[in-house]
Every structure is written in structure tokens, then in C-alpha cells.
Amino acid sequence: MQGEWPHPARLLPHNRALLDEVGEWEQRTRRRDILVDEQTLFDFYDHRVPAEVASARHFDRWWKTARRDNPELLTLSLKDLTNDTAGVSERDYRRSGPPRRPAHRPARASGWR
Numbered sequence: 649m650q651g652e653w654p655h656p657a658r659l660l661p662h663n664r665a666l667l668d669e670v671g672e673w674e675q676r677t678r679r680r681d682i683l684v685d686e687q688t689l690f691d692f693y694d695h696r697v698p699a700e701v702a703s704a705r706h707f708d709r710w711w712k713t714a715r716r717d718n719p720e721l722l723t724l725s726l727k728d729l730t731n732d733t734a735g736v737s738e739r740d741y742r743r744s745g746p747p748r749r750p751a752h753r754p755a756r757a758s759g760w761r
Contacts, residue, residue, distance in 0.1 A: 666726065670683045696721055
């Protein structure tokens with residue numbers, strides 16, 4: 649889905665946040681073999697979303713019903729996003745902790761003081 653969905657913030661913000669965290673984990677550990685590739689992500693959704701869902705409108709209609717039956721159907725987990733061959737586990741991730749985000753600082757007002 650590569651973040652190209654018309655309304656990704658409404659779809660699954662958890663997935664985007666977890667993808668970002670694992671990417672930051674890769675940067676922090678200076679490894680490039682932890683996050684799965686685009687094909688693996690495609691396969692994750694391809695195995696869960698029926699082939700007849702071919703547009704945003706079809707998806708919205710299908711997802712409205714599907715999430716009632718299985719709300720976690722399209723929710724990625726850390727296991728879904730990490731390569732088996734990378735030799736890392738959720739325990740490794742939790743031990744190092746998710747990346748710390750810098751505190752938000754408001755922009756300074758322009759002009760002289």
C-alpha cells in the first residue's frame with residue numbers, strides 16, 4: 649500500500665507508526681536487514697483483502713463489514729514487519745525500546761525582541 653491510500657490516516661495509523669518505528673530501529677542499530685521488503689507488505693494485505701476489492705469505494709464497503717468480524721485483520725505486528733533472517737525478536741526491540749521522539753518545540757515568533 650506504500651502509504652498511497654487516499655485516506656491513510658483514517659485507515660490504519662497503527663501500521664504506519666509501527667513501520668516508522670522499525671525503520672528508526674534499523675537506523676539506530678545501523679542495520680538494513682530488519683524491516684521486511686515491499687513485496688512482503690504487499691503479500692500481507694493481498695492475503696487479507698479479497699481480489700474483488702478493486703477501488704477505494706469497494707475497500708471502504710468491505711472493510712466496514714470485515715473489521716466488525718475481525719478488527720485486527722489488517723493490523724501489522726512487529727513479527728509481520730521484521731525479517732526472520734535478521735535474527736531479532738520482539739524482546740530485542742522492547743529491550744532497546746522504540747525510538748525516542750524529540751519533544752515538540754513551538755516555532756519562534758519572527759521579528760526582533
